[in-house]
Amino acid sequence: MIKHILVTAGPTREKIDPVRYISNYSTGVFGYEIANAAKRRGLSVTLISGPTLLTPPEKVKFVSVESADDMRAAVLKFLNWSDCVIMTAAVADWRPRRSARRKMKKSGARNIELVENPDILAEVGRLKKRRVVVGFALETENLEKNALKKLKDKNLDIIVANRLTSKRNVFGDETLDVVTIDRFGNRTRIFNKDKSKLAKIILDKALKFRIH
Numbered sequence: 001m002i003k004h005i006l007v008t009a010g011p012t013r014e015k016i017d018p019v020r021y022i023s024n025y026s027t028g029v030f031g032y033e034i035a036n037a038a039k040r041r042g043l044s045v046t047l048i049s050g051p052t053l054l055t056p057p058e059k060v061k062f063v064s065v066e067s068a069d070d071m072r073a074a075v076l077k078f079l080n081w082s083d084c085v086i087m088t089a090a091v092a093d094w095r096p097r098r099s100a101r102r103k104m105k106k107s108g109a110r111n112i113e114l115v116e117n118p119d120i121l122a123e124v125g126r127l128k129k130r131r132v133v134v135g136f137a138l139e140t141e142n143l144e145k146n147a148l149k150k151l152k153d154k155n156l157d158i159i160v161a162n163r164l165t166s167k168r169n170v171f172g173d174e175t176l177d178v179v180t181i182d183r184f185g186n187r188t189r190i191f192n193k194d195k196s197k198l199a200k201i202i203l204d205k206a207l208k209f210r211i212h
Contacts, residue, residue, distance in 0.1 A: 002132065002207050005043050006082035007035045008075065008120075010050035012068045014095035016112060017104045026090035028052035030176075033199035034086055035060050041203070046081070048074045050089060068092055068117035075120055079127060084206050086134040087121050125155030132209045134202065137161040144179060144187070151181055157209055158182045160202055180205060 009031020013021040028049055035047040036057045045060040048071060056062040063078070065071045068091045079085070094114040104110060121135050135156045137147040140163065147161035162178045176198055180188045182205075190201060 002083040003044060004046075004082050004084070005038045005206075006046050006048070006075070006078055006085045007031050007038070008048045008071060008085075008087045008089035008091075009035070010052040010054075011090050012050045012071055012092045012117075013066050014068065014092050014117070015099040016096050017100035017102065019103050022092055022095065022114075023051075024090050024092065026050070026052075028054050028089075030195050030199060031086075031088035032057060033195050034088065034203055037196075037199045037203045041207075046078045048078070048089070050091075068095065068120070072118050072120045072123070075124065079124065079131075082131060084132040084134070085124055085128070086202070086206060087124065088136050089120075090138075091120055092117055119154075121156070122154045128155065132157050132206050134158045134160065134206050138164055140164050144181065147179065148181055151183065156183065158202075158205055182209065 010028030011024045011026040013023045015021050032054050035045050038045045039057060039060055046063065047057065047060050048063045048065060050065055050071065063074045065074050071089060071091060093116065095117050097113040097115045124133055133156050135150065135154060137150050137159055139146045139161060143161050143163045147159050151159040158180060160178050160180050162176055175192050175194050177191045190198065
């Protein structure tokens with residue numbers, strides 16, 4: 001029975017210098033909605049969030065992080081406490097190898113060497129044991145094929161996938177179209193749901209999932 005849930009949300013920021021960073025357009029809204037929905041169900045909730053403009057939900061354990069390394073450390077710290085992990089965060093895939101201590105000047109061309117960030121979702125998948133782990137996939141093409149590969153590669157129980165198109169701005173839209181796939185091959189297509197209602201649907205799927 002799931003009693004303790006860990007949710008990640010928002011983007012990460014990877015410092016270039018004291019005033020610049022690499023990030024993405026994630027707002028964190030969906031993860032916060034899942035945390036709120038879980039709290040309303042009476043679950044104990046830890047929300048680990050990258051930088052957003054959102055107000056942390058009341059009566060949840062809120063952990064603010066900035067970089068991918070920060071998020072990884074927080075996830076591993078609270079992982080053993082959780083029965084279910086829902087990873088909605090949009091973690092930056094790369095970070096600068098070196099972060100400048102002073103602001104870089106505009107003059108002159110600069111090459112920024114990037115290195116890969118840790119794959120937090122894959123690490124959670126390796127360590128999951130009897131936990132239910134839910135991941136997310138944002139794709140521009142081959143949505144279900146790429147999502148299924150991610151589900152298997154990262155040892156997830158459920159993946160929630162959506163497509164970024166010129167007509168559907170995933171980060172700004174109030175509603176989403178998604179497909180969910182679980183490790184047993186069950187697929188559900190959900191159309192035009194606002195993030196609050198969709199959060200409840202995804203949470204329901206996680207809470208009802210049974211590890212075989």
